[in-house]
Amino acid sequence: MVAFGKKLKERQIQEWQGYYINYKLMKKKVKQYAQQIQLGTQDRRHVLKDFSRMLDNQIEKIVLFLLEQQGLLASRIAVLGEQHDALQEQPDISKISELREAYRSVGEDLLKLLFFVEINAVGLRKILKKFDKRFGYRFTDYYVRTRANHPYSQLQQVFKHVGIGAVVGALSRNLHELQDRQGSYLSIYDQPTLPLQDPVIDSIKAAVDRLTNSTNFLNFLAQHALIMHEELPTPSEEHVDDQRYNFMSLLLNLANTFLYMVNTYIIVPTADDYSMSLGAAATVCGIVIGAMAVAQVFSSVYFSAWSNKSYFRPLVFSSIVLFLGNVLYALAYDLNSIWVLLLGRLLCGLGSARAVNRRYISDCVPLKIRMQASAGFVSASALGMACGPALAGLLQTNFKIYQITFNQDTLPGWVMAFAWLIYLIWLWMTFKEPSREPEENDTPHQSNAENDALEKGLKQPLLISSEEKVDEDGDQDYDDSEEAPEESRGPANSIQSAYRLLTPSVKVQLLIYFMLKYAMEILLSESSVITTYYFQWSTSSVAIFLACLGLTVLPVNVVVGSYISNMFEDRQILLASEIMVCMGILLSFHIIIPYTEPQYICSGLLMFVAAEVLEGVNLSLLSRVMSSRLSRGTYNGGLLSTEAGTLARVVADATITLAGYLGVSRLLNITLLPSLFICIASIVATCYTYNSLY
Known part of the structure; x- marks a missing residue:
């Protein structure tokens, strides 16, 4: 992996080199400050003041050059506008073509300018992170708070587009008018839903969106997958080896994801009834549902490691284990054994191949469609x-074939076993194993443009020890010209090394x-027990309620x-969503007697929707503050987030079962x-690190 300073220099436009952030100089200043403080010749207050002034000068240099280039582009567009007006009076097809190319040339130069701003934005975030890491100051918090919110903030002009929108609008309108519209007099303002008329405008819009953190439905939805992209932007699109990508293989990965989630939630409406039919308490449904998550804690690790070598074999293993697990789940009824039931669910959890599904998208899907795949x-x-709960609601029947019972409790197991058998046959016949490059694990596949940003926002030792002379991003503190040791720049090779990369x-x-x-998980897993106790809901009613909750996911993400x-920053949405989740939890408590259906439904809907919004912005911010070393390898950011979520489900389901011993009346x-x-703790922690989420 190339050190960040060298990579930054390689991505710079040669004729603009003097206007980029001087990352090397500022990194050397950080080293000098460390030496001066160690010798006692400098105090912290002076260091903060001097570094702030230096950073202000760097940002001012960038902003003034940005404004100058915007002025030049505006002048060129004004000259082209005069030519455009002349052509409207005396149309000339050859000159129209020349004018269109001239506008495209302006668009390409504007795109270069946007890449200039984006590279500087990444450099600024990384130097702030480096300062915080070296000295343990909350400098980023101070600098962002004092600069970003000031009415004359130059920092905001680097991270937000200033005047770019007017230039994009002029280019878009004129290129639109120069197209052959077959006599149409409509402008882009009359038809805002028309697709952008030129590839250069699409590229500019994508660059502006990245710079301003603007997003759309697909992008926001893709963030939930935590699949990271290139750290530094490039004016020319990087070509990905399309031979590694196969549409049917991608489709099989997505089908695996879908079936696994159906498998997870299809038992939720009936788990309490199934437990009682085997002689256990209704609240044992927490263990039944959570057994799958317990096994997934371990399966996520070995599937992630297995995907370093193959995608086909782990998917085959996943399908076989899930088939067997569902057969055992269904047979537990006739065997009258709660242990067989739990073993079946454990096997289902051991077949969780979500790590493989995610890795296939990040490793094998071309960049141009990776967002759609995510x-x-x-x-x-x-x-x-x-679909899981909805399908459970339809399986309301009871019959026997050769002493094997098929009812609402066992049919989810039989249906999923049949589904995994069909999937296994489809997988065996059509999956194409992608080619492997040597030492693929040591090669960075992708990382987010802001992936290493603000990694060290809180307390660290005053000066790092000699063993810690190397950044996790691959830059050496003592010499820019040297490469960092390979082990310091590669992916984390254990849970412990991954944990050490986790900043506050x-x-x-x-x-x-x-x-x-x-x-x-608390809301979903105990829904059947709670609604039966308070409202006497049938299995079908519970299934409809859970299905309706699941159906809110896509509309909420659209909005x-x-x-x-x-309209708002990710960190603002994050904090607001946490507060809404907290309100949903508070409204769910059984304080008012009697406990009513509207109270339960409304509070549950509020909690679920707010949590869905929170998940998207949380993973978006996580991809920006996480080390680039966690964007690849077995112990990657996706695995860590999966483990955190799976552990939460395990603890939640265990809580339900343990609380059940105190009686169903106290369960809620x-x-x-x-x-x-936990929600209040997360809100407090968010406020504490709020300005580091920039």
Whole structure:
């Protein structure tokens, strides 16, 4: 892996080199400050003041050059506008073509300018992170708070487009008018839904969206998959080896994701009845549902490691284990054994190949469609979550064949066993194993443009020790010209090394992810027991309620991804969503007598929807504050977030079962108390690291 400083220099436009952030100089200053403080010749207050002034000068240099280039582009567009007006009076096809190319040339130069701003934005985030890491100051918090919110903030002009929109609008309108519209007099303002008329405009829009953190539905949905992209932007699109990609293989991965989520939630409406039919308490449903998550904690690790060598073999193993697990789950009724039931669910959890599904998208899907594939991964999960309970609601029958019982308790197992058998045959016949490059694990596949940003936002030792002379991003503190040792730049090779890369900001994001998954699991897993006790709901009613909750996932993401995320910062949405989850939990408590259906439904819907919004922005921020070393390898960011979510489900289901010993009448309030406590803790932690989420 190339050190960041060298990579930054390689990506610079040669004729603009003097206007980029001087990352090398600032890194050397950080080293000098460390030496001066160690010798006692400098105090912290002077260091903060001097570094702030230097950073202000660097940002001012960038902003003034940006404004100068915008002025030049505006002048060129004005000259072209005069030519455009002349052509409207005396049309000339050859000159129209020349004018169109001239406008495209301006668009390409504007795209170069946007890449210039984006590279500087990444450099600024990384130097702030480096300062915090070296000295243990909360400098990023101070700098962002004092600069970003100031009315004359130059920092905001680097991270937000200033005047770019007017240039894009002029280019888009003129290129639109120069197209052959077959006599149409409509402009882009009359038809805003028309597709952008030129590839250069599409590229500019994508660059602006990245720079401003603007997003759309597909992008917002794709963030849920935590599949990271290239750290530094390039003016020219990087070509991905399309030979490694196969559409049918991608489809099989998405089908695996869908079926696994159906398998997870299809038993939720009937788990309490099944437990009681085997002589256990209704609240043992917590263990029955959670057994799958317990096994998934371990399966996520070995499937992630297995995917370093193959995708086909782990998917085959997953299908076979899930087939066997569902058969055991269904046979437990006639064997009258709760242990067979639990063994079946454990086997289902051991077949969780979500790590393989995610790795296939990140490793084998071309960049140009990776966002759509990531969104497909999340959509398949959401659809499976809704279809599982809905399917359970349809399986209301009771008959026997050769002493084997088929009823609402066992049919989910038989149906899923048949589904996995069909999937296994389809997989065996059509999956294409992608070619492998040597030492693929040591090669960075992708990382987010802001992936290493703000990694060290809170307390660290005053000066790092000699053993820690190397950054996790591959830069050496003592010499820019040297390469960092290979082990310091490669992916984390163990859970311990991955944990050491977790900064306070990342830990807070993982805590939030744990909280939202815990709250959602409490709501979903105990829904059958709670609604039966308070409202005497049938299995079909519970199934409809859970299916309706699952169906809110995509509409909520449409609203957030298309509108809300473009109106507010991710950290603002994050904090607001946490507060809404907290309100949903508070409204769910059984304080008012009697406990009513509207109270339960409304509070559950509020909690679930807020948690869905929270998941998207949480993973978006997590991808930006997480180390690039966690974007690849076995112990990657996706695995860590999966483990955090799975552990939350395990703890939640265990809580339900343990609380059941105190009686069903106390189950609701007792299980909600930990949710409330963790939610409040996450809100406090978010406020503490708020300015580091920039």
